[in-house]
Amino acid sequence: MRKKGVISEYLPWILIAIAVLTIIVISIFLLKEKGFTLIDQIKNLFRI
Numbered sequence: 001m002r003k004k005g006v007i008s009e010y011l012p013w014i015l016i017a018i019a020v021l022t023i024i025v026i027s028i029f030l031l032k033e034k035g036f037t038l039i040d041q042i043k044n045l046f047r048i
Helices: 003-034 037-047
Strands: none
Touching: none
16 A cells, blocks of 8 residues: 555656656767767866
């Protein structure tokens, strides 16, 4: 009987995780077209 409560506690976090993963996957596909220049710029920020 308590399984329903456990599922309702974790469901929002699971939905947030799925949404974040889909955004990351879509951004990776978009960055592949641009040649990952954004990742190189971020690496240059940390080199200082």
